[in-house]
Amino acid sequence: MNDLRKTLEISTSPHIASGRSVEDIMRNVVWALLPATAFAIYAFGIGALLTLSVATLTCVATEHLLCRGGGRRSTVGDWSAVVTGLLYGLTLPPGLPLWMVVGGGVVALALGKYLFGGLGYNAFNPALVGRAFLQAAFPAAMTTWTPALAPERFQVLPSSTLTLPFMTPDYSLTAADGVTGATPLALMKFDQQPTGTYDLAFGFTGGSMGETCGVLILLGGIWLVARKMMNWRIPAAIFGTVIILSALFNGLDPARYPGPWFTLFSGGLMLGAVFMATDMVASPMTSLGVVIYGIVIGALIIVIRFWGGMPEGVMYAILLGNALSPHIDALTQPRVFGYKSGLKSERYHEDYRQ
Amino acid sequence: MQPEKPIVIRKEVVRRGSADEFLKGLWRENPVFVQVLGMCPVLAVTNSAINALTMGLATAFVLLLSNLLVSCLRHYIPPQVRIATFILIIATFVTVVDYLIQAISLEIHKSLGAFISLIVVNCLILGRAEAFASRNSIGRSLLDALGMGAGFTFALLCMGGVREILGGGTLFGVALFADNYQPWVVMILPSGGFFTLGAWLLLFNRIKQRQQRKQPRLQARLQEMGSEQ
Numbered sequence: 001m002n003d004l005r006k007t008l009e010i011s012t013s014p015h016i017a018s019g020r021s022v023e024d025i026m027r028n029v030v031w032a033l034l035p036a037t038a039f040a041i042y043a044f045g046i047g048a049l050l051t052l053s054v055a056t057l058t059c060v061a062t063e064h065l066l067c068r069g070g071g072r073r074s075t076v077g078d079w080s081a082v083v084t085g086l087l088y089g090l091t092l093p094p095g096l097p098l099w100m101v102v103g104g105g106v107v108a109l110a111l112g113k114y115l116f117g118g119l120g121y122n123a124f125n126p127a128l129v130g131r132a133f134l135q136a137a138f139p140a141a142m143t144t145w146t147p148a149l150a151p152e153r154f155q156v157l158p159s160s161t162l163t164l165p166f167m168t169p170d171y172s173l174t175a176a177d178g179v180t181g182a183t184p185l186a187l188m189k190f191d192q193q194p195t196g197t198y199d200l201a202f203g204f205t206g207g208s209m210g211e212t213c214g215v216l217i218l219l220g221g222i223w224l225v226a227r228k229m230m231n232w233r234i235p236a237a238i239f240g241t242v243i244i245l246s247a248l249f250n251g252l253d254p255a256r257y258p259g260p261w262f263t264l265f266s267g268g269l270m271l272g273a274v275f276m277a278t279d280m281v282a283s284p285m286t287s288l289g290v291v292i293y294g295i296v297i298g299a300l301i302i303v304i305r306f307w308g309g310m311p312e313g314v315m316y317a318i319l320l321g322n323a324l325s326p327h328i329d330a331l332t333q334p335r336v337f338g339y340k341s342g343l344k345s346e347r348y349h350e351d352y353r354q
Numbered sequence: 355m356q357p358e359k360p361i362v363i364r365k366e367v368v369r370r371g372s373a374d375e376f377l378k379g380l381w382r383e384n385p386v387f388v389q390v391l392g393m394c395p396v397l398a399v400t401n402s403a404i405n406a407l408t409m410g411l412a413t414a415f416v417l418l419l420s421n422l423l424v425s426c427l428r429h430y431i432p433p434q435v436r437i438a439t440f441i442l443i444i445a446t447f448v449t450v451v452d453y454l455i456q457a458i459s460l461e462i463h464k465s466l467g468a469f470i471s472l473i474v475v476n477c478l479i480l481g482r483a484e485a486f487a488s489r490n491s492i493g494r495s496l497l498d499a500l501g502m503g504a505g506f507t508f509a510l511l512c513m514g515g516v517r518e519i520l521g522g523g524t525l526f527g528v529a530l531f532a533d534n535y536q537p538w539v540v541m542i543l544p545s546g547g548f549f550t551l552g553a554w555l556l557l558f559n560r561i562k563q564r565q566q567r568k569q570p571r572l573q574a575r576l577q578e579m580g581s582e583q
Contacts, residue, residue: 097536133540136539136540136543136545137538137539137540137541138536138538138539139539141536166531166535166536167532167534167535167536168534168535168536169536170534
């Protein structure tokens, strides 16, 4: 018996390590986000640089302080807080007061991640939790867009960025050099005024900082997929659903519903589908589940954009998809080897409840 | 092997002082922060301090009078129909309070809406009638109701105050900040109720944990001192 105990080591699965660490993947996500980040700074000037740095620093500092305060080892070193911070920053409108950026960043890390137990336990994408909180708390500031490519963007900050904490942002100075613009989505929804596909794809439009240039986001996504660090099925399912549904409705009523290319490249769809919906923790694990998850998110985006009160719905669609993903996982468990397919689901649910 | 004598668990009747009977509702057995009862009004009507205060006082009023009546009638209510009787008594006083608020301020009555009538099904009131007033003397029941009512009002004010200050920059309708204060709209919305309740529960549990950690040390120290003497 004693000999056996020495030679046979019993442990739970997984038994084969991929050799990849959390740090490795997260660092690569940051590299993949850099083109879109660089374009955001180019299009929105030093205001964007400041806002993105503050967002990232807030998230990293919050994670560090919470870990320390809770008596745990700080998990800042795994780069996940940097990814969250950068993604969160990219979803914000340029010219958002910095104190709101800090507030949302703290909520993203504390409420969206730390309260659930940290990385690996967060039910929702933390960056989107922060953004959703800001959207609910400050709806006016979150839907005021300073225009892209303003001539003096590298010399002056938008007047609203440096608003004192707890004060209403003042957009009057920004409005003087170039009226606070509407996003292509709002123009389409409220004025039936489409924007050219070329402008949309290359980001010469108003919008959140990181969402405008679809091509660069796609480039980062392709790089991650090529390095097998992202599940390509999620964005593919979202894009497919969105293209099919918008083509269908555009065919029925072209004046009211925009076509597939507009829907694909406008708003936060590209950023959300490539970098947010693919959150490894909050998305399902099975291959079939991932496709269902993508289809659900794509359909929700179309429903909210076409029939909802708001012009944009990517954030809520992804958060709802996150909420559904454990259930999708439970429904799409593969057949366990040696079990009949009928029995397995009941068996799985029993395990799942424990 | 059966023990020869049946094991008798001795029931220790702890007689509390009347001050303690009142104070337990305020802090140690606070209906909202400790017992987490009556969540419907706690979350729904605490979007402003005045709504919270009105709801707290109305609930305390109903609690006081229903505890009084239930305690008076406790020997006459047949146990089979006691819940129905309690609800009937509570509903009577809710109707009274409903008309009372309507007479004092129609505006507050409107903003509280259906939640005044819903005091009938507030589990705090039924809980006190069932667990306390139907088993205790009139005086103790009144003290219990006063304490619980005050604790409930205190908790609602904690919620309503924070939500109104953050969500509107005012407290009881008085502006607290400069004109360009940016309100956190989310705090007035239902989700803000959950955020605030969570934060308060966090704070209270933290304080309670601290007290519990201190208590054994205190008792050990007292015993030490006793043995020294």
